[in-house]
Amino acid sequence: MADQLDPQEVARRVETVLAGMAEPRTGEELVRLLMRFYGAGLEQIVAIARAAGGEPMVHRLAADPLVGGLLALHDLHPVEVRTRVEHAMTVAKRKLGSHASDADLLGIDPDGTVRVALSAGGCGAETVRQIVEEEIVAAAPDTVGVAFVEADRGPPLLQIGVRRGPL
Numbered sequence: 001m002a003d004q005l006d007p008q009e010v011a012r013r014v015e016t017v018l019a020g021m022a023e024p025r026t027g028e029e030l031v032r033l034l035m036r037f038y039g040a041g042l043e044q045i046v047a048i049a050r051a052a053g054g055e056p057m058v059h060r061l062a063a064d065p066l067v068g069g070l071l072a073l074h075d076l077h078p079v080e081v082r083t084r085v086e087h088a089m090t091v092a093k094r095k096l097g098s099h100a101s102d103a104d105l106l107g108i109d110p111d112g113t114v115r116v117a118l119s120a121g122g123c124g125a126e127t128v129r130q131i132v133e134e135e136i137v138a139a140a141p142d143t144v145g146v147a148f149v150e151a152d153r154g155p156p157l158l159q160i161g162v163r164r165g166p167l
Contacts, residue, residue: 008137039074046076065138072142081140085114088139092132102128104151112144119151 014031021027049057058078062068071077077084089105096102102124106115114136118125133146 035074038070039076042070042074042076046071069138069141072140075142077142081112081142082108084139085136085143088135089116089132091139092135095131095135096128099124099128103132106149108143109147112142114140114143114146116146116148117151118148 018024018027018031046058046061049061053060055078062071062078068077072081072084085108086105089103092103102119104117104119106117108114116132116136118128129146129148132148136143136146
């Protein structure tokens with residue numbers, strides 16, 4: 001069995017290699033050609049899996065994080081991006097526990113940016129951002145990133161207490 005690959009680490013390494021090339025356009029063209037080659041191969045694999053096992057087989061393949069990521073990058077994932085992002089938000093909220101209400105999916109822009117309203121303040125906000133972003137990137141690597149928008153927190157709470165002394 002092959003070693004487990006971290007797709008994000010592979011992407012970083014590719015960027016590093018391309019940045020170190022004397023002629024970056026040559027490297028970029030090579031990456032484009034390889035992507036087309038692997039994409040065509042993956043398309044054949046999906047067609048064979050569909051013919052042999054139907055749609056459940058393709059969904060089973062896509063459930064694997066590495067395979068699902070490759071299918072998404074080649075626009076072959078059987079689950080639409082919106083559904084995958086919504087599922088990622090559900091997983092993130094489960095992980096966030098009491099802070100789950102601090103993040104809400106606003107939508108996905110036409111360019112692929114996922115917009116999330118963030119109402120957490122202070123040191124908890126960074127944890128919420130990190131967990132939400134990790135889950136979205138894992139479930140939908142074909143998005144271009146997550147944009148966090150400060151949610152309107154409404155008016156501040158009014159403290160009512162007992163007043164001592166004359167009015």
